[in-house]
Amino acid sequence: MNVTNSVTRLARALVLLTLLVGSAAATAEAATLTASWNANPAGDNITGYKLSYGTSSGNYSTVIDVGNVLSYAVNLGPGTYFFAVQAYNVGGTSPYSTEVQITIDAGAVAITTQPANQTVTVGANGIFAVVASGTPAPTYQWQGI
Numbered sequence: 001m002n003v004t005n006s007v008t009r010l011a012r013a014l015v016l017l018t019l020l021v022g023s024a025a026a027t028a029e030a031a032t033l034t035a036s037w038n039a040n041p042a043g044d045n046i047t048g049y050k051l052s053y054g055t056s057s058g059n060y061s062t063v064i065d066v067g068n069v070l071s072y073a074v075n076l077g078p079g080t081y082f083f084a085v086q087a088y089n090v091g092g093t094s095p096y097s098t099e100v101q102i103t104i105d106a107g108a109v110a111i112t113t114q115p116a117n118q119t120v121t122v123g124a125n126g127i128f129a130v131v132a133s134g135t136p137a138p139t140y141q142w143q144g145i
Helices: none
Strands: 014-020 031-037 048-054 062-067 071-076 079-089 100-104 110-113 131-133
Touching: 031 079, 031 100, 048 071, 062 071
Parallel strands: none
Antiparallel strands: 014 031, 031 071, 048 062, 048 079, 079 100, 110 131
């Protein structure tokens, strides 16, 4: 099977990049990005995938052989990144997928101090505090449930 023909479908299959920010560990200095893509048909005998990214379009300074998985997480600092994926099998490596661009904002919101749990009696007031940073400064409101 000719790898160029068999994995061309994958070369157009990078379908989703999701930025996961919101865990207490995420800060304005770094974020976890998960790249996901569609599998090639079983008949293509894909051995694995390579995730490539860099800071300028078409120039991928980092190439990660992720093996035969369909997603991979990377930790990145603020900036603009360009991603593409390639499939490979014993016949060779596919062309790059369609490139996907994502920007991680240097001013991303980070909760630096979480509110503490409290126990109060019915009718009494509870006092909660939180500290968050970001640009512009984040606003927040409490909501009872």
